[in-house]
Amino acid sequence: MKHYILFSFVFLAIFSTFVNAQLGEQAGPLFFNVTLGGSETLNYTILNGGDSPIGFRVVLPVLNSIPHNETPTVSISPMNGTLAPHSQQLIHVTVYMPSSDKPGLVWNGGVTPGTSGIQVIEVSPSQVSSGMGATVYAGVLKALTVESAKPPLNIMLIIGIILVVAVVVVIGIVIYYYKVVLPARIRKAEARRKELAAVAQAAKARKAKARKKAKARPKAKPRKRGARKAARRRRR
């Protein structure tokens, strides 16, 4: 037996064309280009173009996920409030990029299916329900795109690295000089000194030997004066 159970959705005969609270937002998506490990804050405006105040709440965006990378964190301020008639409210959106992510990755909210942008939704509709049927809330949705970027070159870090490398090189040179070069020079100088001493000793010995030899040899007769002339004459 087929049961037809009647559902009594209470009739709320509101078919008026009355224009309700007018919630608005500044047009255009938000684009964040955030360095790894850094953050960026952008602002946009929500508006109340109507004659009655609008209580609002903010729903954080849902970004797509990228395998092997953390999804950036989004924080928004304020998360709720009341827009006075014909007033505006600045919404501050800050995106924090995990430092472990790769550069050049793109996340979005409210652009592709399965994601959601920043939602500002009225807290209560201008027509109050008695609790039956479907209550329809108005909101504005802000799409956002987040791109990871390489952190900029830190000139102080580079200078620091250069200084450290320079110090290491200088210390290495000093150690090499005192451990290798200087001992080698000392050894060389010592060897040279010994060599010179040996040479000097040898020269001294040669000199002494020569002197001894000279003493042992008989002395030659000294030639008389005119002996050469006499010898020449004799040859003739």
Place this chain on the structure above:
Amino acid sequence: MKRSLNWFIFALVASAVFFALLSIPINAATSSGQVAANVNVPGTLYTSISPNSVAWSQYPGASNATNTLITVFDNGGNIPGNIFIWGSTDLTYGTNNIAIGNVMWNPTALTSYGGNAVTTTAVNTMILVAKPTLTTPSTNSPIYLGISIPSGTPAGLYTGSVYFENENGSVASTSATLSVTANVQSTCYISLSPTLINFGTIASGANTGTTWNGIIDTDANGNAQATINVYGSNWIYSSNTAITFYVSNTMWSASNTVSYSSGNGLTLSPVSTGIIIPAPTQSQPSTSNTIYFGVGVPGGAPVGAYTQNIIIENSC
């Protein structure tokens, strides 16, 4: 003796002649130095302003409070004068314009937009700039301006002029020109009607068929095209909140001529419907589109009333 007397008489006569001659030009100069000098100083007014330019940034359908100070001076005049004000026909940006009447003036600063509209013909503001004097040769008075951007005004930089002039009867100064710029920003609004949907009584296992409930989404102030996004919550049994049926039993559609099953199931997170709210213009400052909803009740659902929240969002 006689000779000495002659010399004395001669010296006396010579002295007398000398002093007589000396006295003649002195008497002549005194008599010819008296000149009657007349100068006629008329009542005069001058006008200068500070600053010479103002720039406002605003959204269509919104306004700036009438509190932008313009100081109107009379530097060097000698009579009091009233400030007269008028403006160019429009503030223009290409072929688009904002009528000068959207610029308001007021003698005092206001915390909201209000006062008197600037017109294209000179208007006496009755704001008095005091008479400059020899000790105070420059006098001034303040006047405050504000602007409202009409709904549907396209985004852009609109420029125009507002003129100021001190006048006193038939005496008027030359006018001073204030350069006015309005930077109109891009925005979209959302307004829903109705904000409640009564689907009526539906049997369990049945649906609304080709009967759709439309929600009119209106942008009555903006200037940018918007796309409708929609999502909702699960249906909750009013007698026992633990009993629910799924959100996707509600269908949305851009058309009300299709069957229930041809609709798109409502989801728990926003989806773009592809339904467009055209950008409003000044000639058509309110644009709208309709999104339709139907519901099907799953078999076995307990008798009673159920509620659901539907969120409709414009994105621009």
